[in-house]
Amino acid sequence: MPTRTNEAWISDLGTPGPAREAALEDLRVIIQKGLPYALSRWLSPDQPQFNSLVEEVTQETLLRVLDQLGTFEGRSQFTTWVHKIAVRIALTELRRKRWRDSSLDELTENEDLPPPPGLLADSQASPETSAERADMLARVRRIIEEELTDRQRQALILLGVQDMPMEDAARKLKTNRNALYKLLHDARLRLKRRLSAEDISPNEVLTLFEHK
Amino acid sequence: MNLRAIIQKIRSNFNHHEELLNQTVLGFLRVLESVREEEVPCDEVYTKIDEYVEREVDKKDAAKLMPLVREHLDLCPECCEEYEDLLDILEKTSKDQK
Numbered sequence: 001m002p003t004r005t006n007e008a009w010i011s012d013l014g015t016p017g018p019a020r021e022a023a024l025e026d027l028r029v030i031i032q033k034g035l036p037y038a039l040s041r042w043l044s045p046d047q048p049q050f051n052s053l054v055e056e057v058t059q060e061t062l063l064r065v066l067d068q069l070g071t072f073e074g075r076s077q078f079t080t081w082v083h084k085i086a087v088r089i090a091l092t093e094l095r096r097k098r099w100r101d102s103s104l105d106e107l108t109e110n111e112d113l114p115p116p117p118g119l120l121a122d123s124q125a126s127p128e129t130s131a132e133r134a135d136m137l138a139r140v141r142r143i144i145e146e147e148l149t150d151r152q153r154q155a156l157i158l159l160g161v162q163d164m165p166m167e168d169a170a171r172k173l174k175t176n177r178n179a180l181y182k183l184l185h186d187a188r189l190r191l192k193r194r195l196s197a198e199d200i201s202p203n204e205v206l207t208l209f210e211h212k
Numbered sequence: 213m214n215l216r217a218i219i220q221k222i223r224s225n226f227n228h229h230e231e232l233l234n235q236t237v238l239g240f241l242r243v244l245e246s247v248r249e250e251e252v253p254c255d256e257v258y259t260k261i262d263e264y265v266e267r268e269v270d271k272k273d274a275a276k277l278m279p280l281v282r283e284h285l286d287l288c289p290e291c292c293e294e295y296e297d298l299l300d301i302l303e304k305t306s307k308d309q310k
Contacts, residue, residue, distance in 0.1 A: 182253055
C-alpha cells in the first residue's frame with residue numbers, strides 16, 4: 001500500500017476515477033485493521049455478528065468520509081480522522097443495541113428478582129448514619145427539584161435512570177447531543193452553585209455514603 | 213407471565229423510570245467537583261479528539277495542551293468511550309507497524 005500524505009489522500013479521494021478507487025480500497029484495509037481493536041472492547045470477536053459489524057461500519061465510514069471530505073482540517077493524520085469516524089459509527093450502533101437489549105432484559109429476565117437494595121437500606125450502617133443519609137438525600141433532592149428545569153430533570157432521568165444513549169435521549173428530547181450536553185452542563189453548574197450557597201459540599205455528601 | 217402481570221410490570225417500570233433514583237442523585241453529585249464555568253460541547257471535542265489522541269500517543273501531554281478537552285472527557289461518558297476506543301486503535305495499530 002502506498003504511503004500517502006494528508007494532501008494526497010484528499011486529492012485522490014476528491015475526484016472520481018481510478019485514484020479514488022485505489023484510495024478507497026486502501027482505506028478499507030486501514031479501517032478493517034483498526035476497527036476490531038475498538039469493537040473487541042464491546043463484543044467478542046468470536047460472536048457471529050462481529051465480522052458483519054466490521055463490514056457494515058467500514059462501508060458506512062467510507063461513504064461518510066467521501067461526504068465529509070471537505071470538513072477535514074488537517075489537525076491530525078488523515079487516517080486518524082477516518083478511524084474517528086468509524087468509531088463514532090460503530091459506537092452509535094453498539095450503544096443503541098446495548099440499550100435495547102438491557103431494556104428488554106429488564107422486562108423479561110428479571111421479573112422474579114426482588115428490587116435492588118436502596119442506598120439507605122444498608123444493613124451495616126448505624127441508625128444514626130442511616131438517618132443522616134436520609135436527611136442529606138432529602139435535602140439534595142429538594143435542591144434538585146427547585147433548581148433543575150423540567151427538561152433538565154427529564155434529561156437526567158433518560159440518561160441516569162433509563163441509561164439511554166446520548167444520541168437517543170437527544171432525539172427523544174427533540175434536540176442534538178451537543179445541546180443535550182449543554183443542558184446537563186447548565187444543570188450541573190446550577191446545582192453546584194446552589195449547593196455551595198447552602199454550604200453543602202458534594203464530596204462530603206458522597207463520603208457520608210462511603211463510610212458506615 | 214400472563215397479560216395482567218406484563219401490564220403491571222410495564223406500569224411499575226414506567227413509574228420507576230419517572231423517579232430520580234438515589235444512585236442517580238449521587239452519580240450527579242460525583243461529577244460536580246470537576247464542573248467548570250468554561251466548557252466545550254461534544255461537537256467541538258469530536259472535532260479535536262483525533263488531534264488529542266495523536267498527541268497522547270506521541271506522549272506530548274495532551275491534557276496539558278488541551279485542558280478543556282480533557283475536562284469534557286472526564287464529564288461525558290460517551291465522548292470518553294470514543295476517545296478510549298480511538299486511542300486503542302492508534303496504539304495497537306502503531307505497535308503492529310513496529
